[in-house]
Every structure is written in C-alpha cells, then in structure tokens.
Amino acid sequence: MCIFNFLVPNKFAIPIQFSRTISSVKNMKLQDQFLLTMIKVRLNLQFKHLGHLFGISSQDAGALFREWINYMFYRFGSVPLWSGRELIQEIMPKTFREEFPDTMIILDGTEIKLHRQSALRTQSQCYSDYKSSTTLKGLVGVDPRGSFTFISMLFSGSISDKEITSASGLLEMFQQLLDRGRLKRGDGVMVDKGFLIKDEIEKLGLKLHISPFAPGSGQLSPGDVALTRKIAAHRVQVERAISRAKKFKIVDNRIDLTLFPCINQIWFCCCFLTGFMPQLITEKN
Incomplete structure (x- = not known):
C-alpha cells in the first residue's frame, strides 16, 4: 500500500x-x-x-x-537514487568505514537472459560469451549499505564492462554530482577486475578501488592478497543487491520477446522496488 x-x-x-x-x-x-x-x-x-x-x-x-x-x-524515475555523500557516510557500516571510508559507490554489471532472437544480427549482438546465451546487460551501483544508487538501461550482452560504463551515462552523472558538491574529488569507486576504467575515473578526480592484478611472475604479494580479500568482502553487497532484484521472477527467467519493448522499464522497477525491503546490512548491537 x-x-x-x-x-x-x-x-x-x-x-x-x-x-x-x-x-x-x-x-x-x-x-x-x-x-x-x-x-x-x-x-x-x-x-x-x-x-x-x-x-x-x-x-x-x-x-x-x-x-x-x-x-x-x-x-x-522521478525519485533521485543518489542520496548524497553525507548521508552515505552517515549510514556506512563500521567495517566499511574503517577500510574504505572514501568509497561512495560499488559498481557491477549483470545480465538478463532472453529468448533466442530470430534476427541473426540481433542474436550475435546480444550473445554473451560469459553466459553462453543471448542476454541483455545492465550496469548498477549500490552504496555501502547495499541500496541502489545507479541503475542503467540495458545493452546487448556482448558489451564490455568498460564500454557499458561509458555508454550508461555513469561518468556524466559523476561529473554532475561533482559540480553540485554531492560528490567530492578524492571519493572512491569500487569495482571488479573487469572494469578497466582507471583513466576515466581518475580524470574526474575520483579514486578507483580495484583488486590488484598479478605481476608477470603470477604471484600477488601478501599485501595485495589482503587488499583483494577486503575488496571482495565489500563488493559482495552489490552482488547481493542484484540477487535481490532478480528474485522478481520476471527478470530471473528468460525474458519473453513480447515484453522486449518494455524490458528497460521492468528492470528499473525491479531494482527500485528493492528499496522498499529491509536494508541488506544492519549494524549489530
């Protein structure tokens, strides 16, 4: 109600x-x-x-x-998802504040399966090697408590994480938030290894938190291993948020082609509706 x-x-x-x-x-x-x-x-x-x-x-x-x-x-769509850095810092879980106090958003991509397309060109564009299926891909961001603060439209499943970051309007949103003082230079963005967007993020004056890549020897240093584990422990919140949105079975199953014209609206609403659910992370007494 x-x-x-x-x-x-x-x-x-x-x-x-x-x-x-x-x-x-x-x-x-x-x-x-x-x-x-x-x-x-x-x-x-x-x-x-x-x-x-x-x-x-x-x-x-x-x-x-x-x-x-x-x-x-x-x-x-008339409700602003970004709550502002002051509120994000205020509700930031204790362990997150101790380890990544400057991080305002955690990004990840997710894919939604489609029924097989009849047009070969569309089938090729939407084919995802990762899922071995025809999919649409979206980019989402959550705050440290696991609430959605960015929901992109859906793109063909073959798009890379770097390409979708550019095409989704996320970078433009960051620039607008910086101009309005709702994001500050030096604030952090946490991502998975697939997001090769360090140059784009640093160009805005922001900081990218990403797991270290192994050197030529193939071995991470003990410090890099510890950092990787810390990032993974916090990145799981965006995966949990996506999983919660996909509990709406309309996007968990293969999307019927009759719903294709309104799939962006369906996906956005499923993500938005999770905001009416209890917080993913609650501070323990």
Whole structure:
C-alpha cells in the first residue's frame, strides 16, 4: 500500500491514460490493476492465467501490465537514487568505514537472459560469451549499505564492462554530482577486475578501488592478497543487491520477446522496488 499510495497519491484521479481502449479494465479497481502488475513482476505468471484470475482476457491483461509498468517507471524515475555523500557516510557500516571510508559507490554489471532472437544480427549482438546465451546487460551501483544508487538501461550482452560504463551515462552523472558538491574529488569507486576504467575515473578526480592484478611472475604479494580479500568482502553487497532484484521472477527467467519493448522499464522497477525491503546490512548491537 505504501508503493500504491506513492503511485496513486489521489485516489479519485486515474493516473494512467491507456494508449488503447481496454473495455474489460474500465470497471477494474486501480488497486486490482496494480496487484495484477505486481503479481506478474514477482511471479511471472502467464497473462492467460492472470486474465483468468482477474476476469479479463489475456490480451487485456498484457496491455494493462505494459501500461502500468511504463507508468511505474515514470513515477519511480522521478525519485533521485543518489542520496548524497553525507548521508552515505552517515549510514556506512563500521567495517566499511574503517577500510574504505572514501568509497561512495560499488559498481557491477549483470545480465538478463532472453529468448533466442530470430534476427541473426540481433542474436550475435546480444550473445554473451560469459553466459553462453543471448542476454541483455545492465550496469548498477549500490552504496555501502547495499541500496541502489545507479541503475542503467540495458545493452546487448556482448558489451564490455568498460564500454557499458561509458555508454550508461555513469561518468556524466559523476561529473554532475561533482559540480553540485554531492560528490567530492578524492571519493572512491569500487569495482571488479573487469572494469578497466582507471583513466576515466581518475580524470574526474575520483579514486578507483580495484583488486590488484598479478605481476608477470603470477604471484600477488601478501599485501595485495589482503587488499583483494577486503575488496571482495565489500563488493559482495552489490552482488547481493542484484540477487535481490532478480528474485522478481520476471527478470530471473528468460525474458519473453513480447515484453522486449518494455524490458528497460521492468528492470528499473525491479531494482527500485528493492528499496522498499529491509536494508541488506544492519549494524549489530
């Protein structure tokens, strides 16, 4: 109800102007329309089954879902995800503050599987060697407590971590935050080894926290091993956040091609909805 009241602040106003007439939905309560949408997101039931549950046709259930997910994306997108460095530092877990006090965001990429594309060019562009499947790839960032502070749109699965960092608008966002004083030069960004973005990050005056690469001998020094373990222990929070978003089965299973036109909206909403859940990390007494 908290989410519904945010989406529909005025119970007498109809928030969605449907792009086509859906006669069976005309007398359907807004709460029921929202419930159908959330059931689809959470359980990924077939539209035929959802139509049976709510007494409408499968075509109308699909149309209703697409209209609502677009509206949710519009409303959720109006909420700034970046909470500001002061608040990030205030809620930073004790061990994180002791080891990486300057780190404001932890980045990682994630992939969502698609049904096989009929067009060979699209199939080739979306093929991920890492997943050995046709995928879409997104870039996300979380604060030290595991809350999403950046959610990119989705790109073809073949894109590299370096390329997606540039294409996602993340670097532009960092520059805007620096200009507004919501991020300061010297603040840190934590990433996995695949993100070869040191030059781009340092050009902004920020610091990159990345696990050391092994020298030619192939052996890390004891200090580098310790640093790698520390980074891995904190980077797991972004992986946990992604795992939480993928508990919404609509993005955990292979995405049906009928939902392809609104997949960006679906992915963003799944990540955003995790913000209504309890914190991933809570300080122990």
